[in-house]
Amino acid sequence: MKRLVVLGAGTAGTMVVNKLSARLDADEWKITVVDQAKSHVYQPGFLFLPFGGYEPEEIVKPKQRFIPDGVEVVWGEIDKVDAEGNSVVMTDGTVLGYDQLVIATGTTPRPDETPGMAGDEWRKSVHEFYTYEGAQALAEALERFQGGRLVVHITEMPIKCPVAPLEFTFLADSWFTERDMRDQVEIVYVTPLDGAFTKPVASKALGGMLAERKIQLETDFMIERVDTETKAIVSFDEREVPFDLLVTVPLNMGADFIGRSGLGNDLNYVPVDKHTFQSTKYDNIFALGDAADVPTSKAGSVAHFAVDVWTENFLRHIVGLPMLGRFDGHANCFIESGGGKGMLIDFNYDTEPLPGKYPLPGIGPFSLLKETEMNHWGKLMFKWMYWNILLPGKELPLPALMSMAGKEVGSE
Ligand SMILES: Cc1cc2nc3c(=O)[nH]c(=O)nc-3n(C[C@H](O)[C@H](O)[C@H](O)COP(=O)(O)OP(=O)(O)OC[C@H]3O[C@@H](n4cnc5c(N)ncnc54)[C@H](O)[C@@H]3O)c2cc1C
Numbered sequence: 001m002k003r004l005v006v007l008g009a010g011t012a013g014t015m016v017v018n019k020l021s022a023r024l025d026a027d028e029w030k031i032t033v034v035d036q037a038k039s040h041v042y043q044p045g046f047l048f049l050p051f052g053g054y055e056p057e058e059i060v061k062p063k064q065r066f067i068p069d070g071v072e073v074v075w076g077e078i079d080k081v082d083a084e085g086n087s088v089v090m091t092d093g094t095v096l097g098y099d100q101l102v103i104a105t106g107t108t109p110r111p112d113e114t115p116g117m118a119g120d121e122w123r124k125s126v127h128e129f130y131t132y133e134g135a136q137a138l139a140e141a142l143e144r145f146q147g148g149r150l151v152v153h154i155t156e157m158p159i160k161c162p163v164a165p166l167e168f169t170f171l172a173d174s175w176f177t178e179r180d181m182r183d184q185v186e187i188v189y190v191t192p193l194d195g196a197f198t199k200p201v202a203s204k205a206l207g208g209m210l211a212e213r214k215i216q217l218e219t220d221f222m223i224e225r226v227d228t229e230t231k232a233i234v235s236f237d238e239r240e241v242p243f244d245l246l247v248t249v250p251l252n253m254g255a256d257f258i259g260r261s262g263l264g265n266d267l268n269y270v271p272v273d274k275h276t277f278q279s280t281k282y283d284n285i286f287a288l289g290d291a292a293d294v295p296t297s298k299a300g301s302v303a304h305f306a307v308d309v310w311t312e313n314f315l316r317h318i319v320g321l322p323m324l325g326r327f328d329g330h331a332n333c334f335i336e337s338g339g340g341k342g343m344l345i346d347f348n349y350d351t352e353p354l355p356g357k358y359p360l361p362g363i364g365p366f367s368l369l370k371e372t373e374m375n376h377w378g379k380l381m382f383k384w385m386y387w388n389i390l391l392p393g394k395e396l397p398l399p400a401l402m403s404m405a406g407k408e409v410g411s412e
Contacts, residue, residue, distance in 0.1 A: 001030050002318075005088055005098040007078055009035035011043075011391070012289030012303040013104035014066045018393025019311045021068045032072040032096060034088065038063055041132050042386055043160070044300065044379075047167055047336065049135035050142055051175050058383070060132065066391045078105070081261040083282050100284050100318065103258065103270055107160050107290040107298060109134075111250040114155055116226035126226060126246045129168060130160070141245060142175070147184030148244030153233060154191050155223055158267075159252045160290050160298040162198060163345070165189070166206055167336040168247060173213045174338030190218040190233065190241055199352040202345055205369050209337060252298075254291050269293035274349065275326035277310050278317075286310065296329035296349060304390050305330040308400040330402040332358075334379035342375035344368050348402040354409060359398055361406035368407065 004020065006013045017033050024031065045059030067073055077091040081101065088096040109130040111118040117126060127141055128134040152169045159165075169189050176182040189196070189210055195203035196210055196217060210217050224236045232242040254268030263270050263279065270287035271280045274294045279285040288306055290298040306327050313323035329349030336342045344366045345353035357364040365374050389396050 002028060002099045003097060004029055004031045004100045004102070005096055006031070006033045006102045006104060007081075007088065008104035008106060008289070008291070009033045009063050009067065009073070010040070010104060010106050010289065011300045011386075012106075012291075012307060013102070014040070014063070014391050015304065015307045015393050016102055016104060016288065016311075017071045018066070018068055018391070019307060020314070021071050022393070023311070023315060026070055030072065031070070032074060032098075033067060034074045034076065034078060034090075034096070035063060036075070036077040038075060040066060040391075042383060043130075044382065044386075046129050046132065046135040047164055047171070049132075050129055050138040050168075051171055052139065056132075056136075061387065078255070078257045079260070080257055081263060081285075083261065083263060083285060086284070098284075100314075101286070103263070103285065103287040103291050104289045105255040105258070105291050107252045107254055107269070109250040110253045111248075113251040113253070114223060114226065116228050117155075117248065117250060119226065119228050121226070121228040121231070121246075125231060125244065126228070126248065128248055128250055129164075130249060130252075138247065142172075145185075145245055147181055149186045149188060149242060150245045150247065151188045151190055151233065151241055151243035153189075153221075153223070153241075153246060153248040154193075155249060155251045156192055157198070158298055159249050161333070162297055163206075163333050163335045165191075165247075165249050166196060166210075169215060170209065170213070170338040171336060172247075173215060186216070187213075188216045188218060188241060188243075190221045192220065192222050194219050199345075199347065202347075202353040202369065205343075206335075209371075213338075252290075258291070265293055274329065276313055276323045277306065277327070278323070286314070294329065297331040297333065299331055299333055300386065300390070301332040302330065304396070305332075305400040328401050330400060332398075334375055334382065336376065336379055337371050340376050341371040341373055342379050343371050344375045344378065346402060346407075351402060351404070351407075354407040356407040358406055359403075364406075 040063040042059040048054045079091040080089045123137045127138040176185045196207040197203040232240040258264035258268040277286045289303040309325040309327040313325045347353045355369040358366045
């Protein structure tokens with residue numbers, strides 16, 4: 001019997017075990033998936049929790065429900081991968097041998113990495129919405145907020161769902177407007193980037209949306225510390241941005257065991273071939289989802305497109321054939337912009353977000369780089385698709401690789 005071990009039963013790991021259990025011969029392959037937490041959280045829902053948008057039970061479900069019969073589940077914390085010995089060591093001492101290993105342990109916010117961030121003011125005036133607990137605590141803080149300076153801040157790139165802090169800012173603007181208190185709130189968006197977003201065309205459009213909403217943009221801000229006495233974030237070049245309520249996206253890092261195992265870069269992401277997800281060090285190790293060090297967004301949509309391409313490659317790889325599929329970095333992100341509208345961006349390693357229609361050229365129904373109500377409904381519909389189509393590994397009639405059809409080149 002050969003053994004495939006998948007580390008992480010989140011978005012990518014769950015899709016992998018569903019796709020492969022349907023395709024691998026059960027007499028030949030034993031599939032094991034490992035995770036430390038028994039609940040699966042729909043992370044895009046964290047954006048709406050602070051504004052009372054979702055009930056907790058809509059975004060948290062038992063992981064076991066999405067693991068197919070015949071796949072062994074090991075609950076526990078991974079301590080180390082012994083890549084030379086082809087085994088995984090759990091913190092309780094259990095050792096799991098493997099022939100092929102998939103690392104899909106995602107990325108985690110690490111407020112402990114920035115001085116002062118996880119200090120006295122943590123979950124009082126310093127908040128985050130990248131965890132379930134954080135998003136719930138922030139909902140209470142927003143209810144209590146009487147006005148003042150709301151600072152939305154990104155510590156360092158890359159972060160998962162890089163548009164989420166912008167979405168939070170747009171939704172906050174809309175929420176305060178609906179509550180008739182927008183004129184009592186000064187909103188500041190602080191980023192280490194040189195504009196509102198990473199890609200020039202999208203950055204210009206999103207920067208314009210911040211300006212329209214009278215949201216200040218503070219760029220090139222590399223945070224050194226949170227000063228909890230004066231209530232300000234301080235940069236390495238000694239700029240200070242004061243806040244009454246800070247909503248930060250802490251440094252995002254891959255799992256610590258990746259670093260301990262000598263498999264990661266300085267942020268514990270696994271260096272892989274960006275087209276095949278094969279580790280640059282070991283032929284029988286792959287990293288998928290946020291755990292992989294690839295130059296595209298860390299997003300569920302990317303994990304979905306990537307797993308589709310990777311599955312076919314993996315089935316060839318294990319019978320000794322060359323991997324032919326080349327993932328192109330395809331990312332597709334809805335951007336909630338408040339007031340019941342949203343935007344959509346579609347891009348890959350080589351093509352930045354462009355205006356146009358998606359997925360059907362000229363028809364849509366979604367509009368690229370434009371705020372529409374339909375895009376907002378697309379964002380909300382994504383939750384149903386996530387639980388019912390993506391996680392169970394069913395086919396979605398959307399091409400995994402990015403298409404130029406429907407994109408307006410040169411009109412931006
Ligand atoms: C606020 C927010 C909004 C978002 N919005 C969107 C969106 O609109 N669209 C979109 O496409 N994406 C969005 N995302 C991103 C998306 O949720 C992630 O990119 C996706 O879930 C990544 O999947 P993954 O499998 O790589 O990691 P995860 O789903 O995070 O899974 C990692 C798993 O590994 C396990 N694990 C980690 N370390 C260990 C260990 N040492 N031992 C055992 N188990 C371990 C964890 O318990 C977890 O189950 C959003 C994310 C956030 C935070």
